[in-house]
Amino acid sequence: MLQSLLRCGLEYLLLKFAHIVAFVYWLGGDLGTFFGSKYVIQSQYGQEARTLALKIMLACDQGPKMAMPLIFPLGLHMASISGMVAIPGWLLGLVWLLALLWLANVLFLYFTSNAAAKAKVARFDFWFRITVVIAITAYSVVGLLDSSLIQAQFLPFKMLIFSTLVGFGLLVRIALKDFMPAYAQLVQSGATEQVNKDMTRSMKLAKPWVWGIWAGLFANALIGVHVVNDLVGMSVLLLLTLLTPLPLLLIARKRYC
Numbered sequence: 473m474l475q476s477l478l479r480c481g482l483e484y485l486l487l488k489f490a491h492i493v494a495f496v497y498w499l500g501g502d503l504g505t506f507f508g509s510k511y512v513i514q515s516q517y518g519q520e521a522r523t524l525a526l527k528i529m530l531a532c533d534q535g536p537k538m539a540m541p542l543i544f545p546l547g548l549h550m551a552s553i554s555g556m557v558a559i560p561g562w563l564l565g566l567v568w569l570l571a572l573l574w575l576a577n578v579l580f581l582y583f584t585s586n587a588a589a590k591a592k593v594a595r596f597d598f599w600f601r602i603t604v605v606i607a608i609t610a611y612s613v614v615g616l617l618d619s620s621l622i623q624a625q626f627l628p629f630k631m632l633i634f635s636t637l638v639g640f641g642l643l644v645r646i647a648l649k650d651f652m653p654a655y656a657q658l659v660q661s662g663a664t665e666q667v668n669k670d671m672t673r674s675m676k677l678a679k680p681w682v683w684g685i686w687a688g689l690f691a692n693a694l695i696g697v698h699v700v701n702d703l704v705g706m707s708v709l710l711l712l713t714l715l716t717p718l719p720l721l722l723i724a725r726k727r728y729c
Contacts, residue, residue, distance in 0.1 A: 515668045537582075557627065558621055577600070644682060
């Protein structure tokens with residue numbers, strides 16, 4: 473019995489450590505990507521410098537991209553061990569399997585040089601993330617309404633914020649749809665006014681959603697360490713996460729669209 477408790481305690485601590493590391497790499501990598509993007513779109517820099525900045529930006533972006541699939545199953549696993557959620561072992565295993573599939577997609581998209589395969593996996597990954605958003609949102613809402621499913625009141629709010637961040641990530645991808653074609657043209661034929669305009673516009677339209685992701689990460693951190701643990705406070709943090717990108721997006725659209 474004692475050995476079982478010790479094993480559970482060690483397992484929980486290791487999961488907690490990994491959960492914190494995932495948070496750090498998500499936020500830190502996002503900051504690196506954000507600041508790197510400024511140099512990619514600066515037309516006063518030469519093609520070589522901008523290409524190097526993009527490579528650094530994409531490398532930094534792998535931290536958040538790898539952290540996102542892992543942070544949810546790590547948190548859910550901790551909640552299962554501590555009795556905060558009622559989830560059967562097979563379902564927890566399925567969540568981990570899907571998370572590892574998601575992680576495999578991320579790694580494939582970064583390392584592959586096969587353009588056709590990359591396009592297919594990117595399409596699959598996009599719809600997979602939409603499914604994740606819907607599934608976690610539904611699970612969270614049911615958990616808010618049924619305390620026998622999720623006993624800890626703060627967990628549904630953390631999950632709802634997480635699903636919001638996944639959704640924001642998809643909106644970043646949509647905002648950047650013209651960026652890579654413009655960058656490809658930059659590499660092939662050099663910078664033109666239109667290339668610089670398309671790259672700048674894409675980055676500026678993506679940044680409000682990045683700010684929303686940061687707001688959500690800070691909100692989840694406040695809830696996770698129980699600085700905010702009342703229903704009203706957590707509702708406000710969720711609402712602020714949802715609303716953060718909107719005024720910035722309006723400004724960006726007015727200026728660049």
